[in-house]
Amino acid sequence: MRHLKLVSNQTPLSQQPVLRIAFASSDRQTINQHFGAAEAFVIFELRQNSFQLAEVAEFHGRDTARDGHEGKLEAKVALLQGCAAVYCNAVGASAIRQLLAANIQPLKVDEGLSIESQLRLLTEEWQQEPPVWMQRSLRQQQRSGHNNRFADMAAESWSEEG
Secondary structure, three states: OEEEEOOOOOOOOOOOOOEEEEEEOOOOOEEOOEOOOOOEEEEEEEOOOOEEEEEEEEOOHHHHOOOOOOHHHHHHHHHOOOEEEEEEOEOOHHHHHHHHHOOOEEEEOOOOEEHHHHHHHHHHHHHHOOOHHHHHHHHHHHHHHHHHHHHHHHHOOOOOOO
16 A cells, blocks of 8 residues: 655644545546545545645555455555545445444445535535534534543643642
C-alpha cells in the first residue's frame, strides 16, 4: 500500500467541527470503485463551509481482487478509521458490518459521480439539513471533544497559592 497524508493548514485548536469523508476512487476525481476491490481511497476533511484533501492511499495486488477474501477488508477499514463516511459504487454485507462497527457510514452512489460535486453537496446539506449519519458523527465528535477538553484540563498541573 502507498499512503500519502497531507498536513492540514488548520490550527489544531480550531473549534470548528471537521468530518473526514472517504471516496473509493482510482482517478481521485470520481467515485468509481467497489469498496472491497478499491484500488485507492481519497480522504477529505470536510468543514461546514469548506473541504480539503487530507489523504490518498493506494492498494495493489491481492488487496484489490474480487476474490471473496475478507482479510483485505481489515486494512481498508483500518485506513478509514476516523472517517464519518465512505462513498463507493458497491459494498458487500461483510464490509458494511465492519464499517458500521467502526462508526463509518458506507454510502453507495452511481459510478462516475464527481467527488468535488459530492463534497459541495455535503457542505450544503451540513448548512441546511444534515443527513442522519452526519448528525450522528457531529454529535460523537462534540461528545469526544468535551471529554478531551476535560481530560486535558485534568492533566494540567495546578498549584494553589494562598
